[in-house]
Amino acid sequence: MKRVMVLTGGGDCPGLNAVIRAIVKRASQEKDWEVIGCIDSFNGVLKEPNEIVVLDEKRVSGIIVKGGTIIGTTNRGGPFAWPIKNSDGSWSTVDRSDELVRKLQILGIDAVINIGGDGSQRISKILFEKGMNIIGVPKTIDNDLSATDFTFGFQTAVQTVTEAIDKLVTTASSHNRVFIIEVMGRDAGWIALYSSVAGGADVCIIPEVPYDIEKIKDKIESRYKNSKGFCIIVIAEGAISSTQGRIGEIPTEPGNQNFKFGGVGYILMKELQDAGVENDIRVTVLGHVQRGGSPIAYDRVLASEFGVKAFELVLEGKFGEMVAYRHPEIISVPFDKAIGKPHLVSPKSRLVKTAKGLGIEFGD
Numbered sequence: 001m002k003r004v005m006v007l008t009g010g011g012d013c014p015g016l017n018a019v020i021r022a023i024v025k026r027a028s029q030e031k032d033w034e035v036i037g038c039i040d041s042f043n044g045v046l047k048e049p050n051e052i053v054v055l056d057e058k059r060v061s062g063i064i065v066k067g068g069t070i071i072g073t074t075n076r077g078g079p080f081a082w083p084i085k086n087s088d089g090s091w092s093t094v095d096r097s098d099e100l101v102r103k104l105q106i107l108g109i110d111a112v113i114n115i116g117g118d119g120s121q122r123i124s125k126i127l128f129e130k131g132m133n134i135i136g137v138p139k140t141i142d143n144d145l146s147a148t149d150f151t152f153g154f155q156t157a158v159q160t161v162t163e164a165i166d167k168l169v170t171t172a173s174s175h176n177r178v179f180i181i182e183v184m185g186r187d188a189g190w191i192a193l194y195s196s197v198a199g200g201a202d203v204c205i206i207p208e209v210p211y212d213i214e215k216i217k218d219k220i221e222s223r224y225k226n227s228k229g230f231c232i233i234v235i236a237e238g239a240i241s242s243t244q245g246r247i248g249e250i251p252t253e254p255g256n257q258n259f260k261f262g263g264v265g266y267i268l269m270k271e272l273q274d275a276g277v278e279n280d281i282r283v284t285v286l287g288h289v290q291r292g293g294s295p296i297a298y299d300r301v302l303a304s305e306f307g308v309k310a311f312e313l314v315l316e317g318k319f320g321e322m323v324a325y326r327h328p329e330i331i332s333v334p335f336d337k338a339i340g341k342p343h344l345v346s347p348k349s350r351l352v353k354t355a356k357g358l359g360i361e362f363g364d
Contacts, residue, residue: 001032018152139152203363
């Protein structure tokens, strides 16, 4: 019996369970393959005792509708930066990647499918270079991987934000307020851009387009004719404040190397007030609601396609590659190409031009 290990790493997103289910469903058609789930990314193998589970059709039954991941995930630690506590109480990290490779050999794992974003696929690339038979599946609500047209989870996040904007429009109009909605996206403004167009926002502020606070102020004033009106501003968490740069904090948790974005919406509110905006301004930070909940149909389909393709790459022995969507095909690309450059919003892109054609202000 051959064994393929499946794991999910990085932040969770809608559609992870759909990928897991698709891998198991496809593998079940082969009589000599068993699917093993590794709990909390590679941590399940590195922990003592191991935390791994057999994934069969019964275990994955019905999970396509569920958000999150049944095998857990983490964005802390990992095989190349495993956190250890020193005798003086401080923390440091050690490289356990060689140990990981040996443990997988002992467990009889013939191939690994690593479902994750940019950071996870960078780990995949190095492990492949160490001799591991590994396939990548792109996952991120940020849609910031250039090798694929879309990543699953993104469309569900956009839908969640759009529904939030719809609700905030009614309260904003009732009270004639300015509402600032802070959304996720880190370095990429895709969630903010798509939801601004879908939700009919008045202002969209993204990391890729530096903004002039005076232009945002002018847009707000144009929305308040005869003292009545309202204004909806969508701002990506990674937007660069015109007064303070990137807003967030360096994480203190052991093994967590990801800069924590957050708070730029409140900074923007203060900048607008300092610029002389007298209208009532409120801030809503959507945060992790964008990651949770049941995936929409689009993401269920895309995730299922990715899962089936990933296992078929295992059957073909086509390791060192990541599954990708290039309309209209599901293909695979080498890890080097998969993580070569981030997929960011071009200020000259078609959708930005569409947004500006709709009167959405970017502050540039």
